[in-house]
Structure formats: structure tokens, C-alpha cells
Amino acid sequence: MYFCLYFLQQLKRLLTLFIFLSVIGAYANYAFEPAKLVMQEQERLTMHQRLMKLGELSDSLEYDRSIEMASTLITEAKQKNDNRYLFHGYNYLSLTYDLLSDTIPALDYAEKALHYAKLSKNDTLISWGLNNLAASLAYFPKRKNEVLKLYKESLVIQRRLNDGEFIDAALNIAELYRDDGNYTMMYPYLKEAQDSYDPESLYYDNPKAYLDILWGDYYKGLQFDNKALSYYKSAFELVEAGKMEYLALDFYDRYAKFLAENNKPEEAYAVHQRYFDYYSHKERTKATETVQLAQARLEAEELRRERNDAKFKQEILDQNLKRKKTQSVLLGSIIGLMVLFLAYLFYSEKLRLGLIKNLKVNNKHLKKAKERAEKSERAKTKFFSNLSHEMRTPLYGVTGIVSLLEKSEAFKDYKEEIGSLKFSADHLLEIINDLLDLSKLEDESFKLVKKPFNIKLLAEELVTSFEQHSLKNSNCKIICDVDASIPNYVVGDSRRISQILLNILGNAVKFTPKGVIALRLKDRLLPSGKHAIYFEVEDNGIGIPQEMHESIFDEFSQIDEKSTANKGTGLGLPIVRKLLLKMGSDIALKSEPGRGSTFSFVIEFKEATLLEVIGKLKKEESEDAEAFVADLTNQRVLIVDDNKINRMVTRRVLERQHAEVFEAQNGEEALALTQKSHYDLILMDINMPGMNGYETSKEIRAFDKEIPIIALTAAEAEYIRKKAKEYGMNDVITKPYNLSQFSKVIVKELKINTLITGSPV
Incomplete structure (x- = not known):
């Protein structure tokens, strides 16, 4: 496409001149004897010589002679039934009309060229023909899908040929995707x-x-x-x-x-x-x-006068009234056809200009709509990130206080109420994580983890978890059916598989007030040695109307069913679909109102080797052995956080580990304290009014390079970690945190070895 742009811009205004001169030239070819000699000489040329001449005429911008030569080549090639030269003839006609901005004949000849290229069974010619036809179709926006398909067909051939030529089809495809954003x-x-x-x-x-x-x-x-x-x-x-x-x-x-x-x-x-x-x-x-156009018209008038003189001389010499009458009729016919053609050309040009104007307006509207959509997507991602941070911050206070109360003897009579509070906080955290997952899945940096895991045990534990919690006081029953042929250990992302099944099973539980839910896993061994495992979740609940089979996978979409009180956030199934697409699969749904629903998908797994399984089990044993909290006796820890509740929770956790705790409610106060007193560790909040955690850490590093500073934040850890390093922080702990992980980070930074097994809170 790119190699036509220059000629289209430079030769657009030569179309009328070319048509006029070609018509006059056609008649001059009839009227003047020298022209006949030229034609006779051209007829003596071989088809290969004509093809070489065509290239020269095209390079020298002699478009009238180029069209004439291509037409002659096509005529002779048809007589000899030579598909290769038929391709070249029509291809040159298409390129010439394309450069003259006459898109209709350019497209017609491009289609004919591709037809004869395919008949020739020559891959190189077919590739050229596909490329040129795609370039001609590119001027018709409604046929953009055809353009992309043609370029991809050409690319397949160019890859197969592998002849060292520049792969222009790949460049053209990249341009189309760029235009689509x-x-x-x-x-x-x-x-x-x-x-x-x-x-x-x-x-x-x-x-x-x-x-x-x-x-x-x-x-x-x-x-x-x-x-x-x-x-x-x-x-x-x-x-x-x-x-x-x-x-x-x-x-x-x-x-x-x-x-x-x-x-x-x-x-x-x-x-x-x-x-x-x-x-x-x-x-x-x-x-x-x-x-040049005005000069060409003058030359045409001169040619017309010379033609009339030649005709007059011919009439005097021949004294043949019949020949004179034939020539007059021929001249009148040519002029009449020329007038009709020019009128058609004028109408076509006017119509084309109108279409171009409309296309420009439509393209402008489409560009604005695309910009609005991109802006909306960026705003949504930022909203999810900010919302998760703002919700995690107070949730840290809730979960921390609940953990403290749960272990306190003074509140043992309220164990059930505290348990309910903890369940609600955990549920809220799940919703926040769903929001984050939805945002992450649209990011190219999202990666799947591939590790050995026991897929049979995963399915059974999921079912057991639902039986003990979600179905405890329900009239619904859940069963698990796993094929014996499925290997115990496969390589994949067990966390994401579990997340997918949890969302589908949770959806089934919500919409099956009474009945049976079945989780089935079936295996099919592939020739490659991998296992294609078919997952199916079937229920006999309320079902889903046909018109909602697609919309339920949209974000925040819910089934409008009065009989179901718990409809959820509308995030589960969209996350399921996006995760499966990342895994190279997709979700399938069969459902009718009143007859239940069946969700299914297929994922390919490699069976884990014995060494991989042993390595995984050793790592899990090591992680279990590392579950500890630290003995922080005589360790002076400064907590910097603008949230009073968060400071109180962190203080209680550290005091239960025997640390000596100090507090600062903002960056300025923390800076003043560290300049006056010595601390063994600083736990630094990031988002604080005035001087934030990054700025405070940078100021502290100006006079103290050694004191460990750990970011204690509710924001997403992967994003924070890089920036924290830039400002001199040693590590990051995300709130709400795991107590064992919290202690491990502190021990690592304090470089102490004194540990307490079990939990101090």
C-alpha cells in the first residue's frame, strides 16, 4: 500500500489529460501511416519484450502507451493461452489506473490479474496478485476485512517462498492494525x-x-x-x-x-x-x-487539424466516396464516444469527490469515538486501582482488629459474631481482588504461572469447601466426578484454575436454591502427549434466557431474577472468560430458563514429571516450615501512617512480638523523629497528606543510609515495589498482609534469627 502513495498524490490531476490524449492517439493511429509502422514494429516484439517495455513505460510515466502495450500483451497472451502474461498485462493495467486514482477499473483489473495468477499456479505471481488486489480494495472502507484476509493469504505464500525478498504483506497488515488501534x-x-x-x-x-x-x-x-x-x-x-x-x-x-x-x-x-x-x-x-493540461489541449487541437488534413488528402487520392463516408462516420462515432466518456468521467469524478468528503467526515468521527473509548478504558483502569487502594486501607484496620479480638480471651463469648465479621471482611477482600484481576487481565504484562499441581485434589477441595461453607444451610447438593484417566499432577496455573472454578461454582450456587450441582472433569489424550481436560459445571437451577447468554460475560452484568437474593458483583463470569482466553480457551454455555445451566471449557495440560512433583513438594514443605512470627525484643520500630486505626493495628501486632513501638502521623513528624532518635526499623505508609512516603524516605536517606525502611501500603505491590526501590526503601508489604510473611520481611531487613513458632495474636 505504501509504495502507491506517492504516485497517487502526484498524478491524480493527470487523469483527464491521459484519457483525452489516449482517444486522440487511438484515432491518430488509424489516420497516420507512421503510427501504423510503430504498431507493426510492436507486433514483431515477443511477449517477454513487451513485458520489459511495459516496465520502462511505467517508470517513465507514459501511461497512455503503457495501457496500449498492456492491452496488446493481453490480446496475444489470450491467443496463446498463457496465464502468466495475462496476469502481468492485467496487473500493469490495475497499477496504472491505481496511480491515476481511477479506483473502479483498477479494482476490476486487479481481480482479473489474481484470477490468472491462480490459473498459472505460480506462488510468486499469486502473492503479487493478492497484494495488489488488497491495495485496490483499501480505498473501499467497508471491505476492510477482505483487505486483511488478502494480505494474510499473501503473507502465508511469502513465508513459504522464503526467497529473501522484503515481506511487504506483513508491513501492510501492521498498517491496518495500526489504523484500528x-x-x-x-x-x-x-x-x-x-x-x-x-x-x-x-x-x-x-x-x-x-x-x-x-x-x-x-x-x-x-x-x-x-x-x-x-x-x-x-x-x-x-x-x-x-x-x-x-x-x-x-x-x-x-x-x-x-x-x-x-x-x-x-x-x-x-x-x-x-x-x-x-x-x-x-x-x-x-x-x-x-x-501542462492547457498545453496538452492545444496539442490535441493541432493533432485534430493534422488528422483532418490527412483525411482530405486521402479522399482526393482515393476518389472513393464510400471510403470518405466510412471515415466520416468513424470520426463522428469516436467524437461522440469521447464526449459521452468525458461526461461519464466528469460525473464519476464528482461522485468520487463527494464520497471522499463523506469518508473524511466519517473517519474524523471514528477517530474521536476511538479516542473517547481509549480515554474511558484508561479511566476505568485507574478507577479500579484507586478504588482497590481506598478500600484496602480501611479493610486493613477491620481485619487487623478482628484478628486481635479473635485471639483475645475478653471476647471469647463473641466468637460467633467475630467470625461473621471476619467472613464479611474476607468477602469484601475477594470483591476488591476481583476488581484488581479485571484490571490486570487487560494488561499485556499479565502472566500465567506454570507449576505442577494435583488437579484431582484441587477439584475435590473446591467441592469440600463449598459443602462446608456455601451449602451448609442450603437445600442444594454438590458432587464431583473426575475421570480416573486424568493424571494426578499436571503443569499449569493452579491459582487461576481454582479461581475459574470458584466463580463458576459460586454462580451455580447462587442460582440453584434447591437441586444438584455437578463438577465433572474428563480427559482426552492428544497426539502431542498433552491431556485435553474437559471441565463441566452443571446445575438444575433457574437457568439463563437465550438473549442473555452473551451479556452475562459482560462486566457488572447480572441476571434480573427476583427469586435470587444474592446476585453478586457481576465480575465473576467476565473474569472467567478473560482468564480462559489468556489460556487459549473459552467458556461455553448451554442453558434454558427453568432447566438449569451447563458451563464448560477445555484446557490442554502437560503431565508433570516425577522430578517436577518432588521439587514442588519439597518447596511446599520448606514454605510450611518457614511459617513463623519474629521475636522483636529490644527492637525499636517507628510506624509512619496518617490513619490512626492502621497505626493502632500495626502497633498491637508488633507489641505482641515484643517490639518497642513509636508512631508518627505524617512524613514531617517522622523526619523530625528520625533526626533526633535512633530506630532499628521504619514501617512507612505511602499515601499520606503533605510529604508522602516516597518523599519522606528520600529525605531520611539523605542523612541515614542504613536504617531499613519497609513500605506498608494498600496499593498493588508490583507497581509500588519498583518505585519504592528508586526512593531508597528496602521492601514492600501489602495490606492486609499475611502475618508470617510480615514477620519474614522484618526479620530479613533486621538481620535477626530469633523466631517464635505459632501466632502471638
Whole structure:
């Protein structure tokens, strides 16, 4: 697509001139004897020589002669039934009309060229034909899916040929995905095109310039502005070196804007100045084309006069009234056809300009809609992250106080109430984790963990957990049916498999007030040696209407059923689908109102080897042995947190481990205390009014490089950890935390070995 852009811009206004001259030339070929001699000479050329001549005429922009030569080649190739030369003839016709911006005949000839390429059974010709037909279809937005399909077919052939040529089909596919804003799909095709580029090869227009522009667009879309600027700069230098005006007019304006957005006003001005130079040159070229058109018309008039003189002389010599009448009729017919054709051309051009105008308006609306959608997606992700942090902070106080009360002898009479409170807090934490998972699953950085796990035991434990908790006071029964052929240990992400089944089973429990729920696992051994395990959750509950079979997988979607009190958050099934898509699978649903529902999916697993299983079991034993809390006697710990409840909970936990605890309610107070007194450890909250945890840590590091500082935060740990290191913090603990993990981090940073087994709280 990219190699046609220059000619389309430069030769658009030559269409009328070309048609006029070609009609006059056709008649001149009839009227003048020298032209007949030229035709006779052309007829003596072989088809191969005509094909070589076609390339020369196309390069020298002699489009009327190029069309004439291609037509002659097609006629002779049809006589000899040679599909290869039929392809070349129609292909040159398509490219010529494409460069003249006459899209209808260009598309027609491209389709014919591909037809004869397929008849020739030549993969190279088929690849060219697919590419050229896709380029012609690209001017028709409604046929974008066909364009993508053709480019992908061409790419398959180019990969198979592996002839060292530049893979332009991959570049064209990357451009289509860029226009759709699909940067994830764009990357592999860009990479493939990049790998096929040979800097030692000679190209008509160096594709490296266009490659760098698309790389810049890719990184810009992912908001890696520095990388985008690097590629844009390289593309700018290549365009300037090659004086590729068509790329400059398409690229420089948005490059200048991007430079300005990235605080590079001087470079933006220089690029914009070059854009203005090219634009001015283009306008001057337009003026030149207008003069050339007027001159061509004068030449046509002269040709017409010469033609009439020749006809008059021929009539005097022949004295043949019949020949004179035939010539007059022929001349009148040609002129009439020319007038009709020019009228049609005028109408087609007017219609095409109207369509282009409408397309520009529609593209503008689509661009705005795309920007709004992207902005909405970013806002949603940020909202989920902020919401989870704001909810985790008070939840830390709730869970901490509940843990303290649960172990206190003074509240043993309220054990049941405290248990209910803890259950509610855990449920709230599950909802927060669902929100975070939903946000993470839309991030390319999301990774699945592949470790050995006992899949049979996982299924049985899930069913047991539901029987002991969710179904304790219910009229519903749950059963588990696992094929004996399923291996005990497989390699996969057990946490995510458990999350998927928990959500599906939880959904079944909600909508089956009375009945049976069945979890089934079936095995099919694949030729590759892997096991395709079929998971099925069937219930005989209220069922789901057909019209909701897709919408229930939308975020926050719920079934409007009055008989079901607990409808949940509407996050479970969307998370299930997104997780399965990450695993290369998808969820299937069969359901009817009143007849229950069946959710199913298939995942391929590799059976775990004996060494992998032994390694996993040893690691679990080691982790169990490491479950401890520390003896922090004589350790001075400073808690920095603006939340009074959080300080109180952390203080109680540390005091139960015999630590000497001090408090600061903001960064300024913490800074003053550390300058006056010595502390063995600082637990630092991140989000505080005034001086936040990062800034406070940076100030402390200015005069104390040794004291361990641990970030104690409700935000997502992976995001915080990198930034905490930059500001001098030693480690991160996420609230609500696991007490054993909390103690392990403190012991590691304090470099002490005194441990207490069991829990102090």
C-alpha cells in the first residue's frame, strides 16, 4: 500500500489529460501511416519484450502507451493461452489506473490479474496478485476485512517462498492494525517485516522509512514516547535522504505535533518547516500540471487539424466516396464516444469527490469515538486501582482488629459474631481482588504461572469447601466426578484454575436454591502427549434466557431474577472468560430458563514429571516450615501512617512480638523523629497528606543510609515495589498482609534469627 502513495498524490490531476490524449492517439493511429509502422514494429516484439517495455513505460510515466502495450500483451497472451502474461498485462493495467486514482477499473483489473495468477499456479505471481488486489480494495472502507484476509493469504505464500525478498504483506497488515488501534496485533507483523528487511538490497523506495514510522506509531500507541521519538527521528532522516515527498506530507505534520507534545518545540518547528516546504512544492506542482493540461489541449487541437488534413488528402487520392463516408462516420462515432466518456468521467469524478468528503467526515468521527473509548478504558483502569487502594486501607484496620479480638480471651463469648465479621471482611477482600484481576487481565504484562499441581485434589477441595461453607444451610447438593484417566499432577496455573472454578461454582450456587450441582472433569489424550481436560459445571437451577447468554460475560452484568437474593458483583463470569482466553480457551454455555445451566471449557495440560512433583513438594514443605512470627525484643520500630486505626493495628501486632513501638502521623513528624532518635526499623505508609512516603524516605536517606525502611501500603505491590526501590526503601508489604510473611520481611531487613513458632495474636 505504501509504495502507491506517492504516485497517487502526484498524478491524480493527470487523469483527464491521459484519457483525452489516449482517444486522440487511438484515432491518430488509424489516420497516420507512421503510427501504423510503430504498431507493426510492436507486433514483431515477443511477449517477454513487451513485458520489459511495459516496465520502462511505467517508470517513465507514459501511461497512455503503457495501457496500449498492456492491452496488446493481453490480446496475444489470450491467443496463446498463457496465464502468466495475462496476469502481468492485467496487473500493469490495475497499477496504472491505481496511480491515476481511477479506483473502479483498477479494482476490476486487479481481480482479473489474481484470477490468472491462480490459473498459472505460480506462488510468486499469486502473492503479487493478492497484494495488489488488497491495495485496490483499501480505498473501499467497508471491505476492510477482505483487505486483511488478502494480505494474510499473501503473507502465508511469502513465508513459504522464503526467497529473501522484503515481506511487504506483513508491513501492510501492521498498517491496518495500526489504523484500528490494535497495537497488540500490530507488533508480530511489524517484527516480521523488520526481520525481512535487507539493508544491502536495492529498493525503489526504501521501506525502512515506512517501517520506522509504523514502529513509532506502535510505541506511541503504547505511550512509550521515548521509543516513539527515536523511530520517528530515524524515519525523518530516511525520508529527507530519499526526498520521499509523499511520506513527508503524510508523516511530518503529526510528527511535529508529537514533538511539541513532548516538550521539543525547536525540533517540532524544524519538522513543521520541512512539511511546509514539501507542501509548497506540491502546490507549485499543481500549478505546473494546470499549464501542462492547457498545453496538452492545444496539442490535441493541432493533432485534430493534422488528422483532418490527412483525411482530405486521402479522399482526393482515393476518389472513393464510400471510403470518405466510412471515415466520416468513424470520426463522428469516436467524437461522440469521447464526449459521452468525458461526461461519464466528469460525473464519476464528482461522485468520487463527494464520497471522499463523506469518508473524511466519517473517519474524523471514528477517530474521536476511538479516542473517547481509549480515554474511558484508561479511566476505568485507574478507577479500579484507586478504588482497590481506598478500600484496602480501611479493610486493613477491620481485619487487623478482628484478628486481635479473635485471639483475645475478653471476647471469647463473641466468637460467633467475630467470625461473621471476619467472613464479611474476607468477602469484601475477594470483591476488591476481583476488581484488581479485571484490571490486570487487560494488561499485556499479565502472566500465567506454570507449576505442577494435583488437579484431582484441587477439584475435590473446591467441592469440600463449598459443602462446608456455601451449602451448609442450603437445600442444594454438590458432587464431583473426575475421570480416573486424568493424571494426578499436571503443569499449569493452579491459582487461576481454582479461581475459574470458584466463580463458576459460586454462580451455580447462587442460582440453584434447591437441586444438584455437578463438577465433572474428563480427559482426552492428544497426539502431542498433552491431556485435553474437559471441565463441566452443571446445575438444575433457574437457568439463563437465550438473549442473555452473551451479556452475562459482560462486566457488572447480572441476571434480573427476583427469586435470587444474592446476585453478586457481576465480575465473576467476565473474569472467567478473560482468564480462559489468556489460556487459549473459552467458556461455553448451554442453558434454558427453568432447566438449569451447563458451563464448560477445555484446557490442554502437560503431565508433570516425577522430578517436577518432588521439587514442588519439597518447596511446599520448606514454605510450611518457614511459617513463623519474629521475636522483636529490644527492637525499636517507628510506624509512619496518617490513619490512626492502621497505626493502632500495626502497633498491637508488633507489641505482641515484643517490639518497642513509636508512631508518627505524617512524613514531617517522622523526619523530625528520625533526626533526633535512633530506630532499628521504619514501617512507612505511602499515601499520606503533605510529604508522602516516597518523599519522606528520600529525605531520611539523605542523612541515614542504613536504617531499613519497609513500605506498608494498600496499593498493588508490583507497581509500588519498583518505585519504592528508586526512593531508597528496602521492601514492600501489602495490606492486609499475611502475618508470617510480615514477620519474614522484618526479620530479613533486621538481620535477626530469633523466631517464635505459632501466632502471638
